[in-house]
Amino acid sequence: MRSTIETTSESSVEQRLERQLEELIASGPEPAATPASQIGTAAYTSPDRHRREVAAIAARPAPALASSELTEPGSFVTTELSGVPLIITRDRHGGVNAMHNACAHRGSTVETRPNGSARIFSCGFHGWSYQLDGSLRAVADAPLFSSEPCERGLQTVPCEERHGVVWVTARPTDDSPTVADWLGSEADELLTELGLGGMVHHATVDYDLACNWKLLTDGFLEIYHLKYLHRNSIAPYFPANLSRVERLGDHFLALLPKNRLVSTISEQPRERWEVLNGLTAALTLVPGTVVQWQAGHVELFSLRPDPADPGRTTARLTMLVPRDRAGETELWDRNWERVNVTIPDEDFAAAVDVQRNIAAGAVPVIQIGANEHCLVDHLAAVDDLSVP
Numbered sequence: 453m454r455s456t457i458e459t460t461s462e463s464s465v466e467q468r469l470e471r472q473l474e475e476l477i478a479s480g481p482e483p484a485a486t487p488a489s490q491i492g493t494a495a496y497t498s499p500d501r502h503r504r505e506v507a508a509i510a511a512r513p514a515p516a517l518a519s520s521e522l523t524e525p526g527s528f529v530t531t532e533l534s535g536v537p538l539i540i541t542r543d544r545h546g547g548v549n550a551m552h553n554a555c556a557h558r559g560s561t562v563e564t565r566p567n568g569s570a571r572i573f574s575c576g577f578h579g580w581s582y583q584l585d586g587s588l589r590a591v592a593d594a595p596l597f598s599s600e601p602c603e604r605g606l607q608t609v610p611c612e613e614r615h616g617v618v619w620v621t622a623r624p625t626d627d628s629p630t631v632a633d634w635l636g637s638e639a640d641e642l643l644t645e646l647g648l649g650g651m652v653h654h655a656t657v658d659y660d661l662a663c664n665w666k667l668l669t670d671g672f673l674e675i676y677h678l679k680y681l682h683r684n685s686i687a688p689y690f691p692a693n694l695s696r697v698e699r700l701g702d703h704f705l706a707l708l709p710k711n712r713l714v715s716t717i718s719e720q721p722r723e724r725w726e727v728l729n730g731l732t733a734a735l736t737l738v739p740g741t742v743v744q745w746q747a748g749h750v751e752l753f754s755l756r757p758d759p760a761d762p763g764r765t766t767a768r769l770t771m772l773v774p775r776d777r778a779g780e781t782e783l784w785d786r787n788w789e790r791v792n793v794t795i796p797d798e799d800f801a802a803a804v805d806v807q808r809n810i811a812a813g814a815v816p817v818i819q820i821g822a823n824e825h826c827l828v829d830h831l832a833a834v835d836d837l838s839v840p
Contacts, residue, residue, distance in 0.1 A: 464645060465641070465642055465645035465646065466645075466727055466728055469707065469727050469728070469731065469733075470717075470722065470725060470727050472696055472698070472707060473696075473707065473709050473713070473717060473727060473731070474717055476694065476695075476696045476707070476709070477694070477709065477714055477717050477718060480694065481692075481693040481694055481823075482823075484821065484822035484823065485822065486822050486825075487822070488819055488820060488821050488822065489819075489820045489825075489828060490817040490818065490819060490820060491817065491818040491820055491827065491828065491831065492817055492818075493810045493815055493816065493817060493818060495664075495666065495818075495831060496663075496664040496666060496667060496762065496763075496807060496810055497664070497762050497763065497810060497811065498762065499762060501762070501838075502664075502757065502761075502762035504838040505665075505666075505739065505757065505834060505838055506534060506535075506757050506759050507623070507838070508739050508834065508837045508838045509534060509739050509740045509757065510533070510534035510535075510536075510621070510622045510623035511621065511623060511624060511625045511627070511628050512621060512628065512629065512634050512739070512837070513610075513612065513619035513620065513621050513629070513630075513631045513634050514533050514534075514619065514620060514621070514622065514740060514741060514754060514756075515617045515618070515619060515741055515752055515754045515768075515770075516529075516531055516533060516538070516540055516550065516611075516617075516618050516619065516620040516754075517529050517531065517540060517617075517618050517653075517656075517770070518616060518617060518618070518651075518652065518653035518656075518752075518770060518772055519548075519613050519616050519617060519618055520616065520652035520653045520775075521567070521618075521653050522540070522541070522542035522548065522618070523542075524542065524569070525542055525543060525544045525545075525546065525584075526541075526542070526544070526569045526570055526571060526584065527541065527542045527567075527568075527569055528540060528541040528542075528563065528567060528568060528569070528570055528573075528584075529566070529567045530553055530563050530564075530565065530566055530567065532756070533620055533622040533756060534622040534623055534756070534757075534759060535622075535758075535759035536552060536609070536622040536623065537552065537553040537554060537561065538550050538551065538552065538553055538609070538620065538622070539551050539552075539553045539562065539563050539573065539586075539606070540611065540618060540620065541570075541584045541585070542584075543583075543584040543585050544584065547585075548611050548612070548613050548618050549584065549585045549586060549608065549611055550608065550609050550610070550611035550618075550620045551582075551585075551586035551605075551606040551607060551608045551609070552606055552607040552608075552609070553606075554606070554607075555575040555577060555578075555580055555606075556580065556582075556588065556604045556605055556606055556607070557575065557577070557578055557580050557591075558577060558578065560575050560576070560577035560578075561575075562574070562575045562582065562606065564576075570584070571584075572584070572589055573606075578592055579592035580592060582605055582606050583605070585608075586605045586606035586607070586608045587605040587606075588602060588603060588604060588605040609621055609622060609623075609624060610624050610628065612630065612631050614631045614632065614635075614649075615643045615644070615648040615649045616648050616649045616650065616651050616652070616772060617648070617752070619631045634737075635701075635703075635737070636700065636701030636702060636703065637701070638700035638701050638703075639700045639701060639703050639705075639735060639737065642700065642705070642735065643735070643743065646728075646733075646745055646750075647774070648743070648750060648772070650774060650775050650776075651749070651750055651772035651773055651774055651775060652772065652773060652774075652775045652778050653770065653771075653772060654749070654771040654772065654773045654778070654784050654788065655770070655771050655784075655788050656768065656769065656770045656771075657768075657769050657792065658766055658767070658768050658769075659766065659767045659768075659769065659796055659800060660764070660766055661764070661765050661766070661767055661800055661803065661804055662763060662764055662804050662807060662808070663763060663764075663765060663800075663803040663804045663806070663807035664757075664762050664763060664765065664803075664807055665740060665755040665756075665757040665765040666830070666831070666834070667803035667806055667807060668753070668755055668765060668767055668799070668800065668803050669736055669740075669742060669755065669830060670803070670827050670830075671799040671802070671803065672704075672706060672734040672736050672742050672744070673697065673704060673706060673734075673736060673824075673826040673827055673830055674695075674823065674824040674826060674827065675690070675693060675694075675695045675706075675708060676693065676821065676823050676824055677802070678690060678692065678693075679692045679693075681798050681799070681802055682794065682798055685793065685794045685798060686794055688711075689710050689711060690708055690709075690710055690711060690732075691709070691711055691714055693823065694708070694709065694714070695707060695708045697826050699829075700735070702738050702833055702836070702837070703735060703736060703737050703738055703833075704735070704736040704738070704826060704829070704830065704833075705733060705734070705735050705736075706733070706734045706735075706736070706826075707731060707732075707733055708731065708732040708733070708734075709727075709730060709731055710730045710731065710732070712730050713725070713727060713729075713730025713731060716730065728745070728748075729747075729748065731745070732744065732745065732746050733745040736830065738830065738833045738834060738837060739833075739834050739837055740754070740755045740756070740757070741753065741754055741755065742755070746787075746791075747787060748773075748774065748777075749771055749772060749773045749774070749784065749787060750771070750772040750773075751769060751770075751771055751772075751791055751795075752769070752770040752771075752772060753767060753768070753769055754767070754768040754770070755767055756768060763807055763811060767800065769791070769792075769795065771784065771787070771788050771791070
């Protein structure tokens with residue numbers, strides 16, 4: 453593993469990336485210094501391991517939606533994280549709230565719409581109603597229900613806005629971190645300087661995939677596959693096998709310069725480099741989230757494993773674009789169309805294919821080259837966070 457990315461306060465993230473990329477381009481792809489290793493396929497199929505990983509994901513912040521999807525007081529979105537049905541709202545004071553979408557009376561679903569606007573929430577089963585923060589508003593026919601007042605509202609869970617995203621901890625524990633603590637100072641600084649907080653929602657899609665969630669993160673941690681899997685899509689825009697992966701605390705940052713950026717750094721003075729315009733940067737947040745900087749926008753991947761099945765994952769893909777350029781709809785639609793071809797038809801399809809062969813017993817172990825070592829490092833990082 454290369455050294456951790458520098459984070460001195462006097463230097464911008466772009467300047468730090470310039471130094472990293474200049475070194476990478478000068479040195480070129482690194483020949484293997486170690487033998488290949490192996491990962492047992494149980495890492496992708498073991499129910500016991502999966503239970504621990506799901507608990508680890510549920511106990512940490514996960515990106516539920518973009519802040520801009522809650523446009524005004526009363527806005528809400530319903531979703532599911534770690535198997536927990538949720539209502540996420542913006543209340544009358546502008547704050548965000550997350551609560552179980554299950555009535556405190558008999559557990560019926562309270563809000564059936566995917567999104568919208570509401571003054572209150574009312575359960576269709578017995579008419580109990582709730583405020584936007586989940587507190588109990590009224591019990592229907594209260595004198596007939598109980599001789600004592602009822603006060604229990606919808607069960608709330610930790611919810612926080614940071615970097616233009618609403619993060620929710622679906623199943624908090626006593627040790628569940630805040631978003632800033634979970635990100636760590638290095639990843640938090642990176643997202644701040646990339647301007648994620650100034651981006652707004654453009655589009656979202658869910659993919660229901662027959663594979664383990666870690667097979668999806670694997671594609672962001674190595675580019676050995678790039679010139680083969682993506683030969684007819686994005687491979688012509690990137691040099692083969694030229695990438696750099698850094699540890700940012702518990703997380704991983706992969707830097708992939710495009711061909712034009714390689715030429716610019718090699719041939720032009722530093723003031724003309726503009727590295728953020730010619731760079732793909734994938735920040736894999738452990739566990740279960742990927743933030744990918746790409747061509748001036750961000751692709752946010754929220755990986756949501758099936759709580760019971762190691763071989764199923766919902767991948768929620770959201771595109772975020774700069775607020776001051778959100779009106780460039782034609783540009784963002786083209787980018788959205790491209791990512792919805794490349795990622796699902798190539799990366800996701802490959803992960804599903806591998807899972808199928810693993811489940812069939814056709815693959816006893818997974819071979820991991822020295823140029824793919826971050827897959828092993830990622831597994832270790834997940835193990836370090838897993839709840840026993």
